[in-house]
Amino acid sequence: MARKILRINMNELKATYKDIPEKWARWGGRGLTSAIVSDEVDPTCHPLGPNNKLVIAPGWVSGTPAAPSSGRTSFGAKSPLTGTIKESNSGGLSSQKIAKLGLAAIIIEGSPKDGKWYTLHISKDGVKFEDASELLGKGMEEVDKICWEKYPNKPAVIGIGPVGEMKLTNAGISINDPENNPGRYAGRGGLGAVMASRGIKVIVVDDKGGPGVEIANMELFKKGRKKLTSAIMAHDLTKQDGALNLYGTDVLMNIINEAGGLPSRNFSAGQFEGAAKISGEMIAEMVETRHAGKAGHACHPGCIIQCSNIYPDKDGSIIASPIEYETAFALGSNCGIDDLDYVAKMTKECNDLGLDTIEMGNTIAIAMEGGLLEFGDKVGALKLFDE
Ligand code: SF4
16 A cells, blocks of 8 residues: 555645655655655745645654654745755654554645635545634644644644744744643744645644554564664663653753853853753753653653653643753853743743744844843843733
């Protein structure tokens, strides 16, 4: 059974399924999204105009039985931020569910003639185009909650926040995690604005009853799976209680600071005196001392590295998930801010509004350099989100 390409035409509100053509048959994930954008999108088109396309593809072994850490979804389009082919990928629930529906990729083209916003519901029974007006203006925390209440089987929710609806070039695409938090992001390149220009607020993916992923040679697959799992579990970076599992990607904070390459105070320095206070080691300490949250969290079922985290507040409630290295430098050291609680609060705002944390942190850093705020003004930086 060949993997399928699901083509969704938003002009006609029509979905068609075709076997993946030979020229793309050996591709998956970012290779496939970039190949499709290269083949089908006019390089001179306006990124937010009618001729751009949003392409979504699971990785090659996503959705197979117990292939470790294989649940990333690739998003591709011509970027409104860079003007070039953009690939941005994320963990969360979507990749395995798309793959288990037998899909190699989803290509979304056109814009609704009626100018309305839509929710796409994708399941084994096909694609439903539903009115999304009740979700407009809502942040992704509320949108994810509404979708899990409305639809059965704890589906993947791929969505844009209010910033995406405004088609801003710092808008990312949110994917919910196993706890239905909106913090997994295809953040880079403004692809949330491309999704908005297709008239889509949310894509809900329910894989229940789907055909699953065909394995051509199960013995060979098992052999490869064992080899990969052993290699991951033997490496100091990726093993259980290894660097990523204990401290997440923010384990890089102290290392890069020591090397002199940490973006600090709007890239004016490569070292930050407060780096240790916003490091992965500090995230783990907060989880331990506050007896809440989680380090070593899996952003999708079956990840054995588990580098994600859920960051707790002083009272044990959850502020945000996850705090990654890039988020910590953008909203932390690059703004001269050395308080993890504030980095987490700003991360929560970004995740809910649909903002890329890197773009937003660096925007605040420029505002600080321009004199709007002092570097290190964490209260003022957080207030900017409301303003
Ligand atoms: S938890 Fe970390 S290692 Fe696992 S899939 Fe998510 S981002 Fe990758």
